[in-house]
Amino acid sequence: MPGFHACNKLLQKYEEEKAYRIHKRKLAESRTRLDTKSPKKYPHVIVRLKRIQQEEERQAEVDHENKVLLQKMTHIMKSRPEIDNWNEYEPKSLNYGSREKMLREIQMQNIGIARRLDRAQPVYKNDDLENEYQQKRYLQALWAENAKEFGQVTPRHLKYRQLKKQAEGEPEQEEYEPEDEPYHRNNMIAKNTTLGLPPIDNDKSNSKQNIRYMKEPAGSTSDPYKQGKGQDRLPRLDKKYNDDMRSETTEGGKTSRSERSSIQGDKKDPQQAQTDSDAKQLFNASKLIGKVHPEDILIRTCVRRNHKQRMKTKARFEELYELELIPELKSGLGASWFLLIDALLDDHSSSARTMHDALEEGNYCSAVEILCLTTPQSLANMNDLYNKDYAVSLESDINDKTEAPERTLLLALHKGRDESVKAVEKEAEKDADALYESGDGRWSSDTGPFIKMVCARNFAHIRVVFNLYRVLTGGKDVIDDIKNECSRQYADCLVTMVNCVRGADTYFADKIFKNMSAKDGDFVNMLVERSEVDMPAIKRAYKKKYDAELVDDLQHKCNHPTINVLIELINKIPQGQGKKSKPPVPVGAVKRPARRPSNTQTKEQEASTPRNPLAAPSQRVTAEVVSQRQGQEIAREKEREAREREKGQKKEKEMMKKNVSGTVKPSKSFHPDDDCDKLHDAVGKYGTDETQITEILTQRCNVQRQQIKKLYNSKFKQDLQKDLEGVLQGDYEEILLSLLQTPAVYDARSIHEALDGMGSRDSTLIGIIVTRDKQEKTAIGDHYRKAYKTDVESDIKKEGSDSDFANLLVAIWSDERDATTVNQTRAQQEAKMLLRNGKAVHPTDETFVNLMVKSSHAQVKATFQEYDKLAGQDIYAGLITAGLGDDEDGYISLAMAVQDPHDFYAEKLNSCFSSMGVNDNMLIRMTVSRSERDLGEIKSRLQDKYKKSLSQLIRTECKGDYKQLLLEIVGE
Incomplete structure (x- = not known):
């Protein structure tokens, strides 16, 4: 036993071994408090989803390459081999496309030259030929008069004959033979039958003679180019002769053609000379002749002239060159000048055509604007022209093409009013009270107070009524009441009228601010029309409302070749609105010096006057002044x-x-x-x-x-x-921070992130570029430039290695998409141009590029539908067969986004939820950017096309606060 001495060592050893065995058994049977088992193997660790995803992506890329290779091999097997010369192989150079394009352009220019040559007609100006002939004869006569007279010159061989005959006693011959005439061509004193000069008297051969034309005998045939009454006088080139020629007439009392031409040249007034000069300069600009820039010529000849002078120049151009001015300028200057040329040189002096187009298109706001801003005299002229051009009166046309209440308003404005009558405050108060106290229908009813007031009162009176109405309603503007009580279309008409009544300058300043673009026809027409009426007032109204100069805003927002001409239009002062000069001082009048005011003192008086400190104003600020300042x-x-x-x-x-x-x-x-x-x-x-x-x-x-x-x-x-x-933290933080950013800032950041990996994020870039309008793109570009110190265009080209696809994206970003309605005929024509020789054109073709860049989404959709009918397959299959390589997916996504943005976003939303997980970045970007635009429509497209509910997908794939936040955004 432990603690006791054993009597036998063997027993002691046995006891120790037994105790050790018991100890080992207890150790083996004891359980530890720590879990020392091997960790549990979870399925996602064993499966390695990331590697599987990479393998699937790699396999998809290999499948795509195999598909492209199979298409190429199929094309090789089906087509004729082009390997050697025996198979008619035609080698092509690397610049074949560019040379073909250059030859095509040269061919089109040659065709244009040939057409112009075919239309050209020979011009014979008889007056110029006659004047040239008279000038020549005049110089010949001066030469004959001023030549030295040495008598009759006899050639040496003839003189020898005369001396021989005199020696032999024969009479001397005074006249030469006809064969001897060539020797006397330089001697104008000799016999000249064409000029009818008098014969030379041998006795007076040594004296000087003043040669004149002899009077023609009666009955003889006179030279048609001889002038004067029976006497052939040579014309003189001095002013005295021209004055004599005006007063001198022929025997029948009529002047000759040469006289009429000279008289017309002398009577040419400075205005006609200015018109001729403008026409010649415009001809040089259309043919790009000279070193002067075309915009300088347009400024001198068109902008600085009024409409009447421009029309005279246009008529003179057609008279001089027998060409139409507008087509010639367009062909010479290019497409960027089309709108400005039409606005400057089109005959839009009458608003009858504009009024007719507005009624035909249902644009009642434009009709209200014309009627409000037209003077009574101009309104009468417009009625006459309307009746003359369209064989119907304007009033009957308004009755036929409009409906109430727009018809009532237009007819009331059509009656016209006398703006010279001043507003009477008492009558204005009565009208304001009647308008305020009336109930429903006060704006649109035929018997309502507003229509009665428009029919009976002028705009000055109506303006006062609107101000009093605002006082009666406690500061509520009349426009707010109109929008709340009237239908949308009629409310727009009334708002247009209210703005015109309150001031045409402010109204046009607003229109210029909203439509400020050199590619907007309304904006250009507005500048041209108002530059001759009230442009200085519009500039002041623009400065007052937007706290900016109109010219500075135009330079900042517009980058266009016509920008200098537009600035000149803005700075133009209408005729009769310049600074009035002081009347001239009469000759001999003494200018009186300005009289000094009586309460002022001279310097000597001020120095002698003692200063009174009590008379100076107090510098202490009173409590009343402090309260007023507060x-x-x-x-x-x-x-x-x-x-x-x-x-x-x-x-x-x-x-x-x-x-x-x-x-x-x-x-x-x-x-x-x-x-x-x-x-x-x-x-x-x-x-x-x-x-x-x-x-x-x-x-x-x-x-x-x-x-x-x-x-x-x-x-x-x-x-x-x-x-x-x-x-x-996490995705919940990302989506909340995205919601706190402005749309421009968020789109700029998304573009920058997409351009970091352009090959993998083309859909983000395409979605922003295609679906944003011009104003939004400008805001995005400004923030992008400010945040990243570079431009969107340069980054797209840089990341895309300046490829055709990158250039197409830049073109879409820089240009403005057309917002017109669908033109089915144009869609059919473009579909035929997209399908050539049974194959789809390459995406770099001009037809495809213009369709992607400029056409509206509805027009592109109609064109692709027509293409499907013609080709038997959709446009995407045609793009696949074009062999685009790495850019194939980008072109297909771009075509889908331009055709229908809602289908494009629905397809991208569906791709966010795949078997490999959720693409949270794309899901957040699409829900945030489209939540205040068209996310409801995208949800319905997703349901119709893929039979999937966006809210159900979010509930299934997302978790926690992130899921709840997404559901709130998508409207669930």
Whole structure:
């Protein structure tokens, strides 16, 4: 036993071994408190999904390459081999395409030259030929008169004969033989039958003679080019002779053709000379003759002339060159000048055609604008021209082509009014009270107060009524009541009339701001028309409303070859509106010096007058002045807040116009101060309330979120975006931060991220480039340039290695897509041009590029449908057979996006949810960018095309707060 000495060592050894065995058994039977088993093997670790995804992507790429290779091999097997000369192989150079294009352009130019030569007719100007002939005869006569008279010159051989005959006693011959005449061509004193000079008297051969034409005998045939009454006088080139020629007439009392031409040349007034000079300069500009730039010629000959002078120049051009001015200028200057040439040189002096087009197209706002801005005399002229051109009166046409209430308004404006009558305040108060107290139908009823007032009152009276109406309604503008109570179309007409009544300068300043683009025909026509009427007033109104110069905004927003001409139109001062010069001082009048005011003192008097310190004003600011200043500061602060609120409401209305089927709408009960407090509490020290953050930011539109963000920063002196970054993480943080950015900033960031890997993110780039309008692209480009110090165009070309696909994307980004309706005939023609020799054209073809760049989405869709009918397959199959290589997927996605953006986004949303997981980046970008535009339509397309519900996919594939946030955005 332990602690006792054993009597036998063997027993002691046995006991120790037994105790050791018991100890080992206990150790073996004991259980540890730690789990030392091998870890559990989870399926996703064993399967290695990332490697499987990479293998699938690699296999898909291999399949695509095999498909392309198979198509090429099939083409080789089906087509005739082109290997050697025995198979009629035709080698082609590397620049075959560029040479073919150059030859095609040369051929088109030659065809144009041949057509112009065929149309050209020979021009014979008889007056010029006659004047040239008379000039020649005049010089010959001067030569004959001023030549030295040495008598009759006898050739040496003839003189020898005369001396011989005199020696022999024969009589001397005074006349020469006809064969001897060539020797006397340089001697004008000799016999000259054509000029009818008198014979030379041998006795007076040594004296000087003044040769004149002899009087013709009666009955003789006179030279048709001889002038004078029976006497042939040579014309003189001095002014005295021209004056004599005007007073001198022929025997029948009529002047000859040469006299008429000279008289017409002398009577040519400076205006006619100016018109001829302008026509010649325009001819040089159309043919690109000389070193002067065409825009300088247009400024001198068109911009600085009024409409009547331009029409005279146009007629003179056609008279001189027998060509039409507008087609010649267009062919010479190019397509970028078409709109400006039409606006300057088209005969739009009468608004009858514009009025007729407005009634035909149902554009009643344009008709209201014409009737409001037309004077009574111009209105009468327009009625006469309308009746003459269209064989119907304007009033009957309005009755036939319009319906009430637009018809009532147009007929009331058509009656005209006398603007010289001043408004009477008492009558205006009565009309304002009647308008305010009347109920439904006060704006549109035939017997309502508004229509009665339009028929009976002038615009000055109506303007006062509108101001009084605003006072009666407590500051509510008349436009707000019109929009709330009238239909949309009629409300637009009334708003147009109200703006015209309040001032044409402000109305046109607004129109210029909205349509400011050198590619907009309305904008160019507006500048040309108003440059001769009230452009200085429009410039002042623009400066007052937008706090910017019109010329500076035009230079900033427009980059066009015609920009200098447009600036000249803006700076043009209409005729009769220049600074009035002071009347000249009569000759001999003494200019009296200006009389000094009586209350002023001379310097000597001021120096001698003692200064009274008590007479100086006190420099102490009184409490009343302090309170007034504080009140003014508070008033200015309120005005500033009101302007910001008004600006936010304006942006909100613009977003609502674009929000066709969006899932996120502006909150009607929007209180930014309360939202800021809730957000501050949600990210405060007591924890993060994701539900509160989600509810606030998903139930407000982007304009409201920007107001919340700005107010949060000013109220708590903290950045809302940084506060959210500190408490959130993952995809939930990413989507919330995206919601707090403006659309332009978010799109610019998306483009920059897409361009980092252009080959894998073409869909993001295509979606932004294709679906944004010109104004949005400008905002995106400005922010992109500011944030990344480069341009979108240069980055696209750089990342795309300046390929054809990258150039096509740049063209779509730079140009503006047409918004016209569908033209089925044009769609059929373009479909035939896309299908050549049974195959689809290459995407670099001009037809395909113009279709992608300029045509509207509906027009492209109609063209692709016609192509499907002709080819028996869709355009995407044609693009596949074109052998585009790595750019094939990009061209197909681009064609799909241009054809129908909703189908394009539906297809991309469907690809976000695959068997390999969810593409969260694409899902976030599409839901955020389209939530206030057309996400509802995209959801319905996804349901119809793929039989999938977006909300169900989000519930299945996403989790947590991220899932709830997505469901709120998509409207579930």
